[in-house]
Every structure is written in C-alpha cells, then in structure tokens.
Amino acid sequence: LILKIFLIMQKVGFVLTIRKILKFRDLKDNKFNLNRFSDRQTLDRTFFPLNHFRRNIKTKKFNSNIPTEENREIVFSENFRAWLLSQNVFIFNKSTWGRPPHPCVISNETTDEGEPSGRGLLAYKNIQQNEKIIEIPEHLIIKNDFKKKGFPNQIKLDDYDALAIFLIQQKAAGNKSYWKPYLDVLPKESDFGLVFRWDLTEIFFLRESKIIRASLFLKKKIEDQFQRVHEGIFRKNPLIFPPTIFNIQSWEWALSVLFSRAIFLPKLQKLSLVPYADFLNHNPFSTSYIDAKKIPFSDSFEVAMYTDKPYNKFDQVFATYGPKTNLELLVLYGFISERNPFDSVELRIGISEKDPLLKKKESFIKDCGKTKKMTFPLFYYQYPKELYEFLRFCIVNTKDLTNSDLSFFNFVEEGSISIEKVIRKIIIFSCQKNLKSYTKISQEEKIFSLLDTKISISTNQKNAIRQRRCEKKILQRLIQNLQKNLT
DSSP states (O other): OHHHHHHHHHHHHHHHHHHHHHHHHHHHTTOOOGGGOSOHHHHHHHHOOHHHHHHHHHHTOOOTTSOHHHHHHHHHHHHHHHHHHHTTOOOOSSOBTTBOOOOEEEEEEEEETTEEEEEEEEESSOBOTTOEEEEEEGGGOEESOGGGGTOOOSSOOOHHHHHHHHHHHHHHHGGGOTTHHHHHTSOOGGGOOOGGGOOHHHHGGGTTOHHHHHHHHHHHHHHHHHHHHIIIIITTOTTTSOTTTSSHHHHHHHHHHHHHHOEEETTTTEEEEOTTGGGOEEOTTOOOOOEEEEOTTSSOEEEEEEOSSOBOTTOEEEEOOOSOOHHHHHHHTSOOOTTOTTOOEEEEEEOOTTOTTHHHHHHHHHHTTOOSEEEEEEBTTBOOHHHHHHHHHHHOOTTTOSSSOGGGSOOSSOOOHHHHHHHHHHHHHHHHHHHHTSOOOTTHHHHHHHTTTTOOOOHHHHHHHHHHHHHHHHHHHHHHHHHHHHO
C-alpha cells in the first residue's frame, strides 16, 4: 500500500513538473493572454511568436484548415522578423538590459474604417504619447547611393529610377538576394490597387471622375520613364540587364512598390525604402512622420518615429503619408479614406471669351505669370481665397474700374455685396454642372446601401464607388453652404 501511494505521488509530481515546463515555454514564446481570444490559431497566425513558428516550420506541422497562401504569408512574415532580429533591429517584446520591450507587433491582417488594410503594426502594450516605436539602423535603409557599389552611370538617374532598377535586380536574384526576406513581404502583383493597373471592369465605376485622367497621365509618365532608362542603360547592357527581366511589366511592379511603400526622409533628402517602418499604415488624422535622426555620439543615422497620441493594447498604430487628397491616395497608394479632411475636388474656371476686356485681362494675367484658365481645389464647406480673387478678376467690368488700368483694381479685398453674390452664384453653377457630369451608374444608390453587407464586388470597385461618392458629397455640401450665404 505504501509503495502504491509512493508511485501515485511520483506520477502527480511528474505531471506538475511537465505543466510548469509548458507554462515556462509559453511565457518564453511571448504568448498573449489566450483567455481573451476564442481561437488560439487566429492568435498564432496573427502575432508571430518566434519559437512557435520555428517549431512549426521545422516539423512542417501546419493546420490543414488554413489556406496554403496563408501558410506562405505566415512563413514570409516569420522569416522577415527573424531577418530583422539578425540585423540588430530591436523588435523584442520583452525588456532587456536598459531597454523597454518593443511596443509593436506585426499583424498580417488589419482593418481601417471597416476595410482590410493589409499588413500593419498593432500595439503589443499600451503606448504613451511621444513614445519611440520605430528604430531602424542605417544599413537597412535602401536609398539611391548605388554609385558607390558600381551601379551603372551611363545616364543621370533620379531616386525612382535607381530604386526601381535595384528592386528588379534583387527580385531576379531570388534566394541569393540579401533582401529576399523583405521582398517576400512586399505586396504581390495582384495586391496593388493603384488605378493605372486596374482593368476596364474596375475603371467603369470611376466614370466622370478626375482620377481617370490622373491615372492615364501617370501610366504615360511611367512608360516614358521606362523608355528613357531602356534606351540609356538596358539596351546598351543586355548581358547585365536582360530584356526578359528588365521589361515594362517588371518596371511597373517596381514603381508600384515605390509609390506605395517608399518614404521620403527629409533629414537625408532621399526617397528610401525602410523595411518594417513601411508596415505603418496611413491615417489622415495622424501627425506622426517617419524620418531619419542622428544617433547620439555616432556618425550614423537611424530611421525613427514617435507616436502622436496614446494607443491602447491591440490598437493599430498609424503614421501619416502627408496631407493627401483621396485622388492622390487612390492613384499612388491604392486606397481612400472617406473621413479624409484633406479631400478635395478640382474646379477649373477661366475668363469668358465674350468679355469686352478679354485682351486687357489676358495681358494682365500673363504679366502676373498666370494663365486665363486656372484650377482650384474645393473642400468640404470651404474654398480657397484665391478662387474668390480670380473670380473677382474674371467678372470685373469697365463700370467697376475707376481707372482703365487693371493693376489699380483691388482683387484681394471683398468688393460690393452684388459682386460677392455673383461670385457665389458662379461657384454654385460650376458645382452643379460638375455634379450633372457624373453619369449615373445603374442601381448606384442600391449599391451604396448594400456595399458593406450583401454585395460582393472587388476592392478596387468598392474604392471606385466610394471615391465617386466622396467627390459628389464635396460638391453637394459646398452648394448647400453657398446657398445659405445667399439668403
């Protein structure tokens, strides 16, 4: 009996020891509190505990319920994280000697305004305002300094040219590339939402929007840029730049990466690719800029960013790409923000051809370095002061002039009430004319109401519909505001 009791106690002690070991291993792997999540696999797929993925990668034990593509994204993200650690990028979620834990963690899937926003950075813990969250060493900043490395110098290359050539070279190198872990986490061909890469079924939803003209201009500029580099470099060096690799398709891919991922660093005055820092998604209300800063007591630089506000645990951390309109965001980055306070619609106005003072006005405006037709941005409920000044110039007649010389007329200060009413009526008329130019898409209002629930359309088509809606909303609200001022 005593022997049996002894054996039972040994078994119990063994089980308790195993539990302690497993608990220690989970703590070592930086696990979150799993009680907060209903699906452990979802947590593991999202937050990348390093040792957990290493075990799964070595033993090839992936969950069969997860799609193969998602498995690849997990592996790419884990390889990228391991590569960053090997490059002395501090992304540990535990404090070390003299350093607090890194406050962010990579998430493969993030959302903003209810829409998927791709990879991003989430707060691993509560983050304070002005806390440093990005710290990338100088040797990981990809910028235009390739001349030091024997880069071809047949023609002058700007930052976009040099970085595009570098990206194509590194992509073609495959596993031999030092930057492969970073290239693997860049958006794939199918993930780019830049308008110049859309097909006709998606462009259709942008009818009458100025974005179509802007995207066509960008596509033509990219093609001209490729031809210039092709004639100056690629064609003269076919062995170094084989045409099967350095073609218009790869050039468009490289520039799409640069448009959507590159960061201009004011301190270095360089357009750069900064691994890990480019995971930060844009929010128009953020004031946090990514920039280079000198490391104290050193000649080296690092890329850093400080938060502009506090973040709660698991909140997505944002940066700003600048005060950009939705047109710029959609054309260059492939997304829009319906709450964008910097969004605007362009209004083009010119001097009437029937104006009796047409020749004098043309001569005067030419001397001022302007043209007789000008474009102005219209914002929600407001318009630039320059638009009023130009309209005063356009409608002024001989009765308003005390002197025949236009230079004596004050176009800056508000004139008579009658002139101001005429100006407001002109803006209202122009806005109404622009609104009528939008061809009504069949069942457009029904699509708006069901957009987030029942209708299944592509992300690009959704963005196109939202962009048209934002443009029309600006015009409608401005008309309402001006009509109130007329009464």
